[in-house]
Amino acid sequence: MKKVEEIINKIKNNIFEKEDVLYALNIKTEKEFAPFFQLSEEICEKIYGKNVYARGIIEFSNYCRKNCFYCGIRRENKNLERYRIPYEEILKTMEIIKKDRVQTVVLQSGEDLKCDEFLPALIKDIKEKYDIAITLSIGERPYEVYKELKKDGADRFLLRIETTDKELFKKLHPDDDFENRKQCLYYLKDLGYEVGTGVLIGLPWQTTESLVNDLFFLKELQPDMVGIGPFIPHNDTPLKDFKNNDIFMTLKMVSLIRIILKDVNIPATTAMGTIDPYGRQKALKVGANVIMPNYTPYLYKDKFKLYNNKICINENCSVKCTEIIAKYAGKKIISDKGFRKKIFINN
Numbered sequence: 578m579k580k581v582e583e584i585i586n587k588i589k590n591n592i593f594e595k596e597d598v599l600y601a602l603n604i605k606t607e608k609e610f611a612p613f614f615q616l617s618e619e620i621c622e623k624i625y626g627k628n629v630y631a632r633g634i635i636e637f638s639n640y641c642r643k644n645c646f647y648c649g650i651r652r653e654n655k656n657l658e659r660y661r662i663p664y665e666e667i668l669k670t671m672e673i674i675k676k677d678r679v680q681t682v683v684l685q686s687g688e689d690l691k692c693d694e695f696l697p698a699l700i701k702d703i704k705e706k707y708d709i710a711i712t713l714s715i716g717e718r719p720y721e722v723y724k725e726l727k728k729d730g731a732d733r734f735l736l737r738i739e740t741t742d743k744e745l746f747k748k749l750h751p752d753d754d755f756e757n758r759k760q761c762l763y764y765l766k767d768l769g770y771e772v773g774t775g776v777l778i779g780l781p782w783q784t785t786e787s788l789v790n791d792l793f794f795l796k797e798l799q800p801d802m803v804g805i806g807p808f809i810p811h812n813d814t815p816l817k818d819f820k821n822n823d824i825f826m827t828l829k830m831v832s833l834i835r836i837i838l839k840d841v842n843i844p845a846t847t848a849m850g851t852i853d854p855y856g857r858q859k860a861l862k863v864g865a866n867v868i869m870p871n872y873t874p875y876l877y878k879d880k881f882k883l884y885n886n887k888i889c890i891n892e893n894c895s896v897k898c899t900e901i902i903a904k905y906a907g908k909k910i911i912s913d914k915g916f917r918k919k920i921f922i923n924n
């Protein structure tokens with residue numbers, strides 16, 4: 578316990594050391610980690626109060642040109658019907674999101690270049706018709722494409738780095754390049770997007786040291802949002818036999834991200850809720866301040882399965898469900914575009 582107090586004191590004086598973060602991530606019991614949870618909750622409350630931002634997500638295409646070993650919609654998974662939601666149907670879904678007073682839409686897809694043909698028009702259309710913030714989560718593109726989509730009206734972009742362990746990155750991404758992915762994040766920052774990134778927790782072969790490096794990478798990048806989640810195996814992938822039941826490591830990471838990066842937006846993600854029925858509630862209690870109700874039309878929902886047993890694929894998934902989750906964590910959803918509140922917090 579004394580060691581934890583010592584580390585917390587250093588952190589409060591803005592001294593972050595790798596060995597301390599490693600010590601924290603290696604803690605085995607919630608009781609010993611409690612002072613970190615308490616600090617992250619306090620920081621979150623100072624910035625965002627008890628408020629939670631909702632982002633309505635539409636998974637509009639499950640085509641993907643890539644073959645990431647962990648992902649259920651990887652190119653080589655033939656055991657899956659592919660879809661692209663027609664333009665008009667996406668707009669119809671926007672009506673539902675607006676009616677629920679959700680003020681951000683996240684347009685998510687596999688890395689599907691075909692979508693670039695309609696995305697500019699779609700973004701402009703959404704911006705014209707609705708007073709809503711647009712987040713894109715569509716993968717890697719050249720600078721010029723990011724630039725065009727920003728000009729069309731996109732506000733934010735999510736691109737997880739997935740892991741900063743270069744060896745591990747290479748092992749899991751047969752057709753991706755770490756440096757290129759990182760470059761994309763810096764392009765997005767340059768272009769004025771609010772940038773979200775994040776990592777997977779509990780990947781096969783991932784070490785705790787590499788999670789420490791992930792945290793220091795995030796500190797250096799200074800993104801506006803950090804979305805993380807546990808790795809969960811998918812039956813139709815090469816990693817199908819790697820188990821992961823550990824929500825605690827993900828919660829420790831949420832807490833440390835809040836403590837180190839302070840005012841960033843941190844979502845309680847669907848993967849957290851999949852690995853543990855109270856995963857999202859727990860995350861909201863230790864530093865997360867965002868939740869993403871799934872508005873993908875029912876017909877397509879079960880085809881965007883990135884991992885086994887993904888939740889939120891039932892018919893009546895909406896902001897109402899996330900309101901209950903927030904309430905359980907002692908918080909409430911507010912109708913707000915949910916931009917990052919840039920506040921300097923000195924612990």
Ligand code: 5AD
Pocket residue numbers: 647648649737739776777806807808809810811848883884
């Ligand atoms: N388990 C957990 N998260 C996954 N993702 C992809 N596959 C899995 C999996 N098996 C995450 C990746 C990606 C995001 C859209 O989904 O981190 O960036």
Ligand code: SF4
Pocket residue numbers: 641642643644645648649650651652686687688716
């Ligand atoms: Fe495609 Fe993204 Fe899945 Fe990789 S993680 S296969 S890029 S959808």
